[in-house]
Amino acid sequence: MTIQANQEAVTVEALINGRNVKSLSQSSKENPANPTEIVGYFPVTTKEQAVEAIEAAAEAFKTWKKTDIEERVTRMRKAIEKIRAAENEIVHLLSREHGKPLYDAHGEIYVSLMWMEFACNEAAAALEEQVTEHDHGKTILSYDPIGVVAAISPWNYPIALSTIKIAPALLAGNTIVLKPSPYAPLAAAKVAEIIASEFPAGVINVVHGDADVGVELTTNPHVTKIAFTGGTATAKHIIRAASDTIKDMTLELGGNDAAIFLESFDVNDERAMRRIVVSNFLTTGQICMIAKRVYVHRSIYDAFVEKYIEAANRWIRIGDPFDADTTVGPVNNLKQKEYVLGLVEDAKQRGAKVISLGRILDQKRFDEGYYLQPTLVLGCDAHDRIVVEEQFGPTVPILPFDDEDQVITLHNESIYGLTSSVWGAEKEAIAVARQLEAGTTMINTAAVQGLDVRFPFGGFKQSGIGREYGTEGIRTYTEQHVINVPKMLDLPYIPE
Protein backbone atom coordinates (compact mmCIF):
# COMPACT_ATOMS: atom_id res chain seq x y z
CA MET A 1 0.00 0.00 0.00
CA THR A 2 1.46 3.39 -0.98
CA ILE A 3 0.80 6.02 1.63
CA GLN A 4 0.48 9.53 0.26
CA ALA A 5 0.28 12.85 1.99
CA ASN A 6 -2.90 14.58 0.95
CA GLN A 7 -2.51 18.16 -0.28
CA GLU A 8 -4.46 19.35 2.71
CA ALA A 9 -2.38 17.41 5.26
CA VAL A 10 -1.96 19.44 8.42
CA THR A 11 0.92 19.48 10.86
CA VAL A 12 0.46 20.09 14.55
CA GLU A 13 3.26 20.65 17.00
CA ALA A 14 3.64 20.45 20.73
CA LEU A 15 2.64 23.62 22.55
CA ILE A 16 4.94 24.41 25.43
CA ASN A 17 4.88 27.68 27.36
CA GLY A 18 3.05 29.47 24.55
CA ARG A 19 5.44 28.30 21.81
CA ASN A 20 5.06 25.65 19.12
CA VAL A 21 7.87 23.19 19.64
CA LYS A 22 9.16 20.87 16.95
CA SER A 23 10.17 17.31 17.70
CA LEU A 24 12.93 15.25 16.15
CA SER A 25 10.45 12.64 15.01
CA GLN A 26 6.90 12.80 13.72
CA SER A 27 4.00 10.39 13.43
CA SER A 28 1.20 10.58 10.90
CA LYS A 29 -2.52 9.98 11.09
CA GLU A 30 -4.24 8.30 8.18
CA ASN A 31 -7.85 8.73 7.07
CA PRO A 32 -9.73 5.61 8.29
CA ALA A 33 -12.09 5.89 5.30
CA ASN A 34 -9.13 5.91 2.92
CA PRO A 35 -6.00 4.75 4.74
CA THR A 36 -3.66 5.65 1.88
CA GLU A 37 -4.36 9.33 2.61
CA ILE A 38 -2.38 11.02 5.36
CA VAL A 39 -4.57 13.58 7.11
CA GLY A 40 -1.79 15.14 9.11
CA TYR A 41 1.38 14.88 11.12
CA PHE A 42 1.97 15.21 14.83
CA PRO A 43 5.17 15.13 16.85
CA VAL A 44 6.44 12.43 19.12
CA THR A 45 7.12 14.49 22.22
CA THR A 46 10.32 13.51 24.01
CA LYS A 47 10.52 12.93 27.75
CA GLU A 48 12.55 16.15 28.09
CA GLN A 49 9.85 18.13 26.25
CA ALA A 50 7.14 16.60 28.42
CA VAL A 51 9.09 17.69 31.52
CA GLU A 52 9.48 21.17 30.00
CA ALA A 53 5.69 21.36 29.43
CA ILE A 54 4.95 20.28 33.00
CA GLU A 55 7.45 22.78 34.40
CA ALA A 56 5.97 25.56 32.26
CA ALA A 57 2.53 24.70 33.64
CA ALA A 58 3.91 24.70 37.19
CA GLU A 59 5.49 28.13 36.67
CA ALA A 60 2.33 29.57 35.06
CA PHE A 61 0.25 28.23 37.94
CA LYS A 62 1.95 30.65 40.35
CA THR A 63 0.25 33.61 38.72
CA TRP A 64 -2.77 32.00 37.06
CA LYS A 65 -4.14 30.76 40.38
CA LYS A 66 -4.34 34.38 41.57
CA THR A 67 -6.52 35.60 38.69
CA ASP A 68 -10.14 36.28 39.51
CA ILE A 69 -13.00 34.23 38.19
CA GLU A 70 -14.29 37.07 35.97
CA GLU A 71 -11.02 37.17 34.04
CA ARG A 72 -10.96 33.39 33.60
CA VAL A 73 -14.56 33.29 32.38
CA THR A 74 -14.02 36.21 29.98
CA ARG A 75 -11.00 34.50 28.43
CA MET A 76 -12.86 31.18 28.13
CA ARG A 77 -15.86 32.86 26.48
CA LYS A 78 -13.54 34.43 23.88
CA ALA A 79 -12.07 30.98 23.21
CA ILE A 80 -15.59 29.57 22.76
CA GLU A 81 -16.33 32.25 20.15
CA LYS A 82 -13.13 31.43 18.28
CA ILE A 83 -13.98 27.71 18.25
CA ARG A 84 -17.45 28.54 16.98
CA ALA A 85 -15.97 30.68 14.20
CA ALA A 86 -13.64 27.85 13.17
CA GLU A 87 -16.25 25.10 13.55
CA ASN A 88 -16.41 24.01 9.90
CA GLU A 89 -12.68 23.74 9.55
CA ILE A 90 -12.39 21.78 12.81
CA VAL A 91 -15.27 19.48 11.90
CA HIS A 92 -13.70 18.57 8.54
CA LEU A 93 -10.36 17.80 10.16
CA LEU A 94 -12.02 15.74 12.89
CA SER A 95 -14.09 13.81 10.39
CA ARG A 96 -11.05 13.02 8.22
CA GLU A 97 -8.77 11.88 11.01
CA HIS A 98 -11.42 10.07 13.04
CA GLY A 99 -13.80 8.65 10.44
CA LYS A 100 -16.96 10.00 12.04
CA PRO A 101 -19.49 11.46 9.56
CA LEU A 102 -19.71 15.25 9.33
CA TYR A 103 -23.04 15.49 11.21
CA ASP A 104 -21.48 13.50 14.04
CA ALA A 105 -18.34 15.67 14.09
CA HIS A 106 -20.63 18.74 14.33
CA GLY A 107 -22.38 16.92 17.19
CA GLU A 108 -19.09 16.60 19.02
CA ILE A 109 -18.47 20.36 18.75
CA TYR A 110 -22.07 20.96 19.86
CA VAL A 111 -21.56 18.91 23.04
CA SER A 112 -18.13 20.50 23.67
CA LEU A 113 -19.46 24.06 23.40
CA MET A 114 -22.56 23.27 25.43
CA TRP A 115 -20.34 22.06 28.26
CA MET A 116 -17.84 24.91 27.98
CA GLU A 117 -20.69 27.42 28.14
CA PHE A 118 -22.27 25.65 31.09
CA ALA A 119 -18.90 25.68 32.87
CA CYS A 120 -18.53 29.44 32.18
CA ASN A 121 -22.05 30.13 33.47
CA GLU A 122 -21.67 28.03 36.59
CA ALA A 123 -18.03 28.49 37.58
CA ALA A 124 -18.45 31.56 39.80
CA ALA A 125 -21.22 29.95 41.85
CA ALA A 126 -19.54 26.53 41.98
CA LEU A 127 -16.26 28.02 43.19
CA GLU A 128 -17.56 30.74 45.48
CA GLU A 129 -16.23 30.40 49.00
CA GLN A 130 -18.78 29.70 51.68
CA VAL A 131 -18.56 31.60 54.95
CA THR A 132 -20.62 30.19 57.82
CA GLU A 133 -21.10 32.01 61.14
CA HIS A 134 -22.21 29.48 63.76
CA ASP A 135 -22.38 28.87 67.53
CA HIS A 136 -18.81 27.66 67.58
CA GLY A 137 -17.34 30.54 65.60
CA LYS A 138 -16.79 31.06 61.88
CA THR A 139 -15.82 28.68 59.07
CA ILE A 140 -14.62 29.61 55.60
CA LEU A 141 -14.77 26.86 52.98
CA SER A 142 -12.92 27.66 49.78
CA TYR A 143 -12.41 25.71 46.56
CA ASP A 144 -8.72 26.14 45.82
CA PRO A 145 -7.06 25.15 42.54
CA ILE A 146 -5.08 21.90 42.70
CA GLY A 147 -2.11 22.86 40.53
CA VAL A 148 -0.90 21.23 37.32
CA VAL A 149 -3.47 18.95 35.70
CA ALA A 150 -2.36 16.21 33.30
CA ALA A 151 -5.30 15.73 30.92
CA ILE A 152 -5.13 12.51 28.92
CA SER A 153 -7.86 11.95 26.35
CA PRO A 154 -8.95 9.07 24.08
CA TRP A 155 -9.57 8.95 20.33
CA ASN A 156 -13.32 8.44 20.19
CA TYR A 157 -14.44 11.97 21.20
CA PRO A 158 -11.06 13.72 21.06
CA ILE A 159 -12.37 17.30 21.24
CA ALA A 160 -15.23 16.83 23.70
CA LEU A 161 -13.12 14.72 26.05
CA SER A 162 -10.32 17.29 25.99
CA THR A 163 -12.52 20.37 26.48
CA ILE A 164 -14.44 18.59 29.24
CA LYS A 165 -11.16 18.80 31.17
CA ILE A 166 -9.61 22.04 29.88
CA ALA A 167 -12.60 24.30 30.62
CA PRO A 168 -13.23 23.46 34.29
CA ALA A 169 -9.53 23.00 35.09
CA LEU A 170 -8.67 26.51 33.86
CA LEU A 171 -11.79 28.16 35.26
CA ALA A 172 -10.89 26.74 38.66
CA GLY A 173 -7.42 28.33 38.45
CA ASN A 174 -5.30 25.33 37.44
CA THR A 175 -2.88 25.01 34.57
CA ILE A 176 -2.86 22.03 32.23
CA VAL A 177 -0.79 19.71 30.07
CA LEU A 178 -3.02 17.98 27.53
CA LYS A 179 -2.09 14.78 25.74
CA PRO A 180 -4.54 13.76 23.01
CA SER A 181 -4.63 10.21 21.67
CA PRO A 182 -2.26 9.33 18.82
CA TYR A 183 -5.31 7.82 17.03
CA ALA A 184 -7.00 11.26 16.77
CA PRO A 185 -4.50 13.97 17.74
CA LEU A 186 -5.05 16.68 15.14
CA ALA A 187 -8.42 18.35 15.73
CA ALA A 188 -8.01 18.17 19.52
CA ALA A 189 -4.61 19.87 19.22
CA LYS A 190 -6.11 22.59 16.97
CA VAL A 191 -8.90 23.27 19.47
CA ALA A 192 -6.44 23.33 22.38
CA GLU A 193 -4.32 25.84 20.42
CA ILE A 194 -7.36 28.05 19.83
CA ILE A 195 -8.16 28.03 23.54
CA ALA A 196 -4.51 28.61 24.44
CA SER A 197 -4.44 31.75 22.28
CA GLU A 198 -6.77 33.40 24.82
CA PHE A 199 -4.70 32.45 27.88
CA PRO A 200 -1.26 33.43 29.18
CA ALA A 201 1.71 31.31 28.07
CA GLY A 202 2.08 28.08 30.02
CA VAL A 203 -1.52 27.91 31.20
CA ILE A 204 -2.31 25.32 28.48
CA ASN A 205 0.39 23.07 27.10
CA VAL A 206 -0.06 20.24 24.62
CA VAL A 207 2.19 17.21 24.20
CA HIS A 208 1.82 14.22 21.88
CA GLY A 209 2.61 10.53 22.03
CA ASP A 210 1.31 7.45 23.76
CA ALA A 211 2.21 5.53 26.92
CA ASP A 212 5.81 6.84 26.93
CA VAL A 213 4.73 10.47 27.35
CA GLY A 214 1.78 9.32 29.46
CA VAL A 215 4.16 7.82 32.00
CA GLU A 216 5.93 11.17 32.47
CA LEU A 217 2.59 12.93 32.93
CA THR A 218 1.45 10.44 35.54
CA THR A 219 4.67 10.21 37.57
CA ASN A 220 6.10 13.75 37.49
CA PRO A 221 5.86 15.25 41.00
CA HIS A 222 4.75 18.68 39.65
CA VAL A 223 1.53 17.10 38.36
CA THR A 224 -1.03 17.13 41.16
CA LYS A 225 -4.11 15.91 39.30
CA ILE A 226 -4.72 13.43 36.51
CA ALA A 227 -7.87 13.76 34.44
CA PHE A 228 -7.99 10.64 32.31
CA THR A 229 -10.56 9.28 29.88
CA GLY A 230 -9.76 5.97 28.26
CA GLY A 231 -9.70 2.25 28.78
CA THR A 232 -9.92 0.51 32.14
CA ALA A 233 -6.70 -1.45 31.43
CA THR A 234 -4.76 1.80 30.84
CA ALA A 235 -6.23 3.32 34.02
CA LYS A 236 -4.74 0.47 36.05
CA HIS A 237 -1.27 1.43 34.77
CA ILE A 238 -1.97 5.07 35.57
CA ILE A 239 -3.11 4.33 39.12
CA ARG A 240 0.09 2.38 39.73
CA ALA A 241 2.25 5.07 38.10
CA ALA A 242 0.67 7.85 40.17
CA SER A 243 0.82 5.99 43.46
CA ASP A 244 4.29 7.22 44.43
CA THR A 245 3.14 10.83 44.42
CA ILE A 246 -0.54 10.24 45.42
CA LYS A 247 -2.15 12.38 42.74
CA ASP A 248 -5.77 13.42 42.71
CA MET A 249 -7.57 11.61 39.86
CA THR A 250 -10.72 11.71 37.80
CA LEU A 251 -10.96 8.52 35.77
CA GLU A 252 -13.62 8.08 33.07
CA LEU A 253 -13.25 4.54 31.80
CA GLY A 254 -14.82 1.77 29.81
CA GLY A 255 -18.41 0.64 30.00
CA ASN A 256 -20.61 -2.22 28.94
CA ASP A 257 -23.84 -0.29 29.00
CA ALA A 258 -27.06 -2.29 28.92
CA ALA A 259 -30.40 -1.27 27.38
CA ILE A 260 -33.31 -3.06 29.06
CA PHE A 261 -36.68 -3.30 27.29
CA LEU A 262 -39.52 -4.11 29.68
CA GLU A 263 -42.72 -5.95 28.76
CA SER A 264 -44.52 -2.58 28.62
CA PHE A 265 -42.28 -1.28 25.81
CA ASP A 266 -44.20 -0.65 22.58
CA VAL A 267 -42.28 -2.28 19.73
CA ASN A 268 -44.43 -0.35 17.24
CA ASP A 269 -43.00 2.96 18.49
CA GLU A 270 -40.85 3.77 15.45
CA ARG A 271 -39.18 6.81 17.06
CA ALA A 272 -38.10 4.68 20.02
CA MET A 273 -36.79 1.93 17.71
CA ARG A 274 -34.77 4.55 15.84
CA ARG A 275 -33.42 5.88 19.15
CA ILE A 276 -32.14 2.47 20.23
CA VAL A 277 -30.52 1.87 16.83
CA VAL A 278 -28.79 5.27 17.09
CA SER A 279 -27.81 4.41 20.67
CA ASN A 280 -26.07 1.29 19.35
CA PHE A 281 -24.39 2.60 16.19
CA LEU A 282 -23.73 6.34 16.50
CA THR A 283 -20.01 7.02 15.92
CA THR A 284 -19.84 3.43 14.61
CA GLY A 285 -20.47 2.19 18.14
CA GLN A 286 -17.28 3.82 19.45
CA ILE A 287 -18.70 5.74 22.41
CA CYS A 288 -18.16 4.87 26.07
CA MET A 289 -21.87 5.37 26.79
CA ILE A 290 -23.30 3.61 23.71
CA ALA A 291 -25.78 0.77 24.45
CA LYS A 292 -23.53 -2.27 24.11
CA ARG A 293 -25.86 -5.11 25.11
CA VAL A 294 -29.63 -5.15 24.72
CA TYR A 295 -31.95 -7.21 26.93
CA VAL A 296 -35.59 -7.61 25.83
CA HIS A 297 -38.45 -9.19 27.79
CA ARG A 298 -39.15 -12.60 26.25
CA SER A 299 -42.84 -11.77 25.63
CA ILE A 300 -41.88 -9.05 23.10
CA TYR A 301 -38.50 -10.45 21.99
CA ASP A 302 -39.41 -11.78 18.50
CA ALA A 303 -41.44 -8.71 17.55
CA PHE A 304 -38.68 -6.46 18.92
CA VAL A 305 -35.99 -8.13 16.81
CA GLU A 306 -38.12 -7.85 13.68
CA LYS A 307 -38.81 -4.13 14.24
CA TYR A 308 -35.20 -3.50 15.26
CA ILE A 309 -33.89 -4.93 11.97
CA GLU A 310 -36.37 -2.75 10.02
CA ALA A 311 -35.32 0.37 11.93
CA ALA A 312 -31.61 -0.42 11.62
CA ASN A 313 -31.90 -1.01 7.89
CA ARG A 314 -33.63 2.37 7.55
CA TRP A 315 -31.11 4.36 9.60
CA ILE A 316 -27.75 2.73 8.92
CA ARG A 317 -26.15 4.01 5.72
CA ILE A 318 -22.47 3.13 5.63
CA GLY A 319 -20.36 5.44 3.54
CA ASP A 320 -17.72 8.12 3.26
CA PRO A 321 -17.80 10.44 6.30
CA PHE A 322 -18.01 13.44 3.95
CA ASP A 323 -21.09 12.07 2.16
CA ALA A 324 -24.20 13.79 3.57
CA ASP A 325 -26.16 10.52 3.31
CA THR A 326 -23.75 8.61 5.53
CA THR A 327 -24.88 7.84 9.05
CA VAL A 328 -22.16 5.29 9.92
CA GLY A 329 -18.51 5.70 8.97
CA PRO A 330 -15.48 3.43 9.31
CA VAL A 331 -13.94 2.23 12.55
CA ASN A 332 -11.22 4.64 13.68
CA ASN A 333 -8.28 2.24 13.48
CA LEU A 334 -7.27 -1.20 12.31
CA LYS A 335 -6.59 -2.52 15.82
CA GLN A 336 -10.16 -1.69 16.88
CA LYS A 337 -11.62 -3.17 13.69
CA GLU A 338 -9.78 -6.44 14.28
CA TYR A 339 -10.85 -6.56 17.91
CA VAL A 340 -14.54 -6.16 17.01
CA LEU A 341 -14.23 -8.74 14.22
CA GLY A 342 -12.68 -11.15 16.73
CA LEU A 343 -15.62 -10.75 19.12
CA VAL A 344 -18.16 -11.39 16.35
CA GLU A 345 -16.19 -14.42 15.14
CA ASP A 346 -16.04 -15.79 18.69
CA ALA A 347 -19.83 -15.43 19.01
CA LYS A 348 -20.35 -17.18 15.65
CA GLN A 349 -18.16 -20.07 16.67
CA ARG A 350 -20.21 -20.45 19.83
CA GLY A 351 -23.35 -20.83 17.72
CA ALA A 352 -24.71 -17.28 17.61
CA LYS A 353 -26.57 -15.96 14.57
CA VAL A 354 -25.05 -12.80 13.08
CA ILE A 355 -27.26 -10.52 10.98
CA SER A 356 -25.80 -7.70 8.85
CA LEU A 357 -27.54 -4.36 9.13
CA GLY A 358 -27.81 -1.28 6.93
CA ARG A 359 -26.84 -0.34 3.41
CA ILE A 360 -23.35 0.17 2.00
CA LEU A 361 -23.43 3.41 -0.04
CA ASP A 362 -19.98 3.15 -1.59
CA GLN A 363 -18.58 -0.38 -1.95
CA LYS A 364 -15.15 0.80 -3.16
CA ARG A 365 -14.70 3.12 -0.19
CA PHE A 366 -15.95 0.33 2.10
CA ASP A 367 -13.40 -2.17 0.73
CA GLU A 368 -10.52 0.30 1.02
CA GLY A 369 -11.25 1.74 4.47
CA TYR A 370 -11.42 0.38 8.00
CA TYR A 371 -15.10 -0.38 7.54
CA LEU A 372 -17.21 -3.02 9.24
CA GLN A 373 -20.81 -3.64 8.32
CA PRO A 374 -22.85 -3.25 11.53
CA THR A 375 -24.18 -6.52 12.90
CA LEU A 376 -26.80 -7.84 15.27
CA VAL A 377 -25.85 -10.94 17.26
CA LEU A 378 -28.66 -13.26 18.33
CA GLY A 379 -28.73 -16.50 20.25
CA CYS A 380 -25.61 -15.88 22.28
CA ASP A 381 -25.04 -16.94 25.85
CA ALA A 382 -25.30 -14.36 28.63
CA HIS A 383 -21.60 -14.79 29.35
CA ASP A 384 -20.17 -14.88 25.84
CA ARG A 385 -17.32 -12.43 25.26
CA ILE A 386 -19.50 -10.28 22.99
CA VAL A 387 -21.91 -9.75 25.89
CA VAL A 388 -19.50 -9.21 28.78
CA GLU A 389 -16.67 -7.32 27.04
CA GLU A 390 -16.83 -3.74 25.81
CA GLN A 391 -16.94 -4.17 22.01
CA PHE A 392 -16.54 -0.44 21.22
CA GLY A 393 -17.62 -0.99 17.63
CA PRO A 394 -20.57 -1.62 15.31
CA THR A 395 -22.02 -4.85 16.67
CA VAL A 396 -24.62 -5.50 19.34
CA PRO A 397 -26.02 -8.62 21.03
CA ILE A 398 -29.76 -8.76 21.78
CA LEU A 399 -30.78 -11.26 24.47
CA PRO A 400 -34.15 -12.24 25.97
CA PHE A 401 -34.89 -12.13 29.71
CA ASP A 402 -37.77 -13.57 31.73
CA ASP A 403 -38.11 -11.34 34.75
CA GLU A 404 -36.81 -8.09 36.16
CA ASP A 405 -34.70 -9.65 38.91
CA GLN A 406 -32.87 -11.73 36.32
CA VAL A 407 -32.05 -8.76 34.08
CA ILE A 408 -31.04 -6.58 37.05
CA THR A 409 -28.62 -9.34 38.13
CA LEU A 410 -27.21 -9.61 34.59
CA HIS A 411 -26.81 -5.84 34.48
CA ASN A 412 -25.11 -5.59 37.85
CA GLU A 413 -22.74 -8.54 37.55
CA SER A 414 -20.66 -6.57 35.02
CA ILE A 415 -17.34 -5.17 36.20
CA TYR A 416 -18.52 -1.91 34.58
CA GLY A 417 -21.24 0.55 35.55
CA LEU A 418 -21.08 3.62 33.30
CA THR A 419 -24.55 4.20 31.84
CA SER A 420 -27.65 2.10 31.27
CA SER A 421 -31.15 2.61 29.93
CA VAL A 422 -34.58 1.22 30.70
CA TRP A 423 -37.38 1.37 28.14
CA GLY A 424 -41.12 0.98 28.79
CA ALA A 425 -43.76 2.55 31.04
CA GLU A 426 -42.04 5.37 32.94
CA LYS A 427 -42.96 4.33 36.49
CA GLU A 428 -41.85 0.72 36.02
CA ALA A 429 -38.73 1.83 34.18
CA ILE A 430 -37.71 4.17 37.01
CA ALA A 431 -38.31 1.37 39.54
CA VAL A 432 -35.90 -0.88 37.63
CA ALA A 433 -33.45 2.00 37.07
CA ARG A 434 -33.15 2.55 40.82
CA GLN A 435 -31.73 -0.97 41.16
CA LEU A 436 -29.03 -0.63 38.51
CA GLU A 437 -25.38 0.01 39.35
CA ALA A 438 -24.58 2.75 36.82
CA GLY A 439 -23.57 6.41 36.96
CA THR A 440 -26.43 7.43 34.64
CA THR A 441 -29.60 5.56 33.71
CA MET A 442 -31.77 6.94 30.95
CA ILE A 443 -35.44 6.23 30.48
CA ASN A 444 -36.69 5.53 26.95
CA THR A 445 -33.50 6.82 25.36
CA ALA A 446 -29.80 6.04 25.62
CA ALA A 447 -26.24 7.15 24.94
CA VAL A 448 -25.57 10.81 24.05
CA GLN A 449 -29.27 11.33 23.32
CA GLY A 450 -29.89 11.25 27.08
CA LEU A 451 -26.75 13.10 28.17
CA ASP A 452 -27.31 16.23 30.26
CA VAL A 453 -24.13 18.22 30.89
CA ARG A 454 -25.78 19.98 33.84
CA PHE A 455 -25.57 16.79 35.89
CA PRO A 456 -22.59 14.68 36.99
CA PHE A 457 -21.39 11.94 34.65
CA GLY A 458 -19.15 9.02 35.57
CA GLY A 459 -19.03 5.37 36.39
CA PHE A 460 -19.60 2.84 39.14
CA LYS A 461 -17.01 0.10 39.71
CA GLN A 462 -14.34 -0.26 37.00
CA SER A 463 -16.00 2.40 34.85
CA GLY A 464 -14.23 5.07 36.80
CA ILE A 465 -13.59 7.27 39.77
CA GLY A 466 -15.14 10.70 40.22
CA ARG A 467 -17.48 12.67 38.01
CA GLU A 468 -17.25 15.10 35.08
CA TYR A 469 -19.99 17.53 33.98
CA GLY A 470 -22.32 19.41 36.34
CA THR A 471 -21.09 21.45 39.29
CA GLU A 472 -19.19 18.35 40.35
CA GLY A 473 -17.25 18.47 37.10
CA ILE A 474 -15.95 21.94 38.01
CA ARG A 475 -15.26 21.29 41.71
CA THR A 476 -13.36 18.13 40.84
CA TYR A 477 -10.52 20.46 39.80
CA THR A 478 -10.29 21.94 43.30
CA GLU A 479 -9.17 21.05 46.77
CA GLN A 480 -11.59 21.99 49.53
CA HIS A 481 -9.85 24.23 52.01
CA VAL A 482 -11.42 24.93 55.40
CA ILE A 483 -10.36 27.93 57.47
CA ASN A 484 -11.75 27.57 60.97
CA VAL A 485 -12.04 30.45 63.44
CA PRO A 486 -13.42 28.67 66.53
CA LYS A 487 -14.76 30.64 69.50
CA MET A 488 -13.35 28.08 71.87
CA LEU A 489 -9.66 28.18 71.10
CA ASP A 490 -8.52 25.76 73.80
CA LEU A 491 -10.19 22.36 74.19
CA PRO A 492 -11.47 21.69 77.73
CA TYR A 493 -10.24 18.07 77.92
CA ILE A 494 -6.58 18.93 77.29
CA PRO A 495 -4.78 19.26 80.62
CA GLU A 496 -2.97 22.48 81.52
Ligand code: NAD
Ligand atom coordinates in the same frame (compact mmCIF):
# COMPACT_ATOMS: atom_id res chain seq x y z
P1 NAD B 1 -6.72 4.10 25.84
O1 NAD B 1 -6.82 3.77 27.29
O2 NAD B 1 -6.01 3.14 24.95
O3 NAD B 1 -5.99 5.50 25.62
C1 NAD B 1 -6.45 6.67 26.25
C2 NAD B 1 -5.32 7.67 26.38
O4 NAD B 1 -4.35 7.16 27.30
C3 NAD B 1 -4.56 7.93 25.09
O5 NAD B 1 -4.25 9.30 25.02
C4 NAD B 1 -3.30 7.10 25.25
O6 NAD B 1 -2.22 7.57 24.49
C5 NAD B 1 -3.05 7.27 26.74
N1 NAD B 1 -2.21 6.23 27.36
C6 NAD B 1 -1.99 4.97 26.95
N2 NAD B 1 -1.18 4.32 27.82
C7 NAD B 1 -0.89 5.21 28.82
C8 NAD B 1 -0.11 5.14 30.02
N3 NAD B 1 0.53 4.02 30.37
N4 NAD B 1 -0.04 6.24 30.79
C9 NAD B 1 -0.71 7.37 30.46
N5 NAD B 1 -1.45 7.49 29.33
C10 NAD B 1 -1.54 6.42 28.52
O7 NAD B 1 -8.21 4.35 25.36
P2 NAD B 1 -8.75 4.62 23.89
O8 NAD B 1 -8.63 3.36 23.10
O9 NAD B 1 -8.15 5.87 23.36
O10 NAD B 1 -10.29 4.94 24.18
C11 NAD B 1 -11.26 3.95 24.27
C12 NAD B 1 -11.63 3.67 25.71
O11 NAD B 1 -11.97 4.87 26.37
C13 NAD B 1 -12.85 2.77 25.83
O12 NAD B 1 -12.65 1.83 26.84
C14 NAD B 1 -13.94 3.75 26.22
O13 NAD B 1 -15.03 3.18 26.90
C15 NAD B 1 -13.20 4.70 27.06
N6 NAD B 1 -13.93 5.96 27.15
C16 NAD B 1 -14.53 6.29 28.33
C17 NAD B 1 -15.29 7.46 28.44
C18 NAD B 1 -15.97 7.86 29.71
O14 NAD B 1 -16.41 9.00 29.82
N7 NAD B 1 -16.12 6.98 30.68
C19 NAD B 1 -15.40 8.29 27.31
C20 NAD B 1 -14.78 7.91 26.13
C21 NAD B 1 -14.03 6.75 26.06
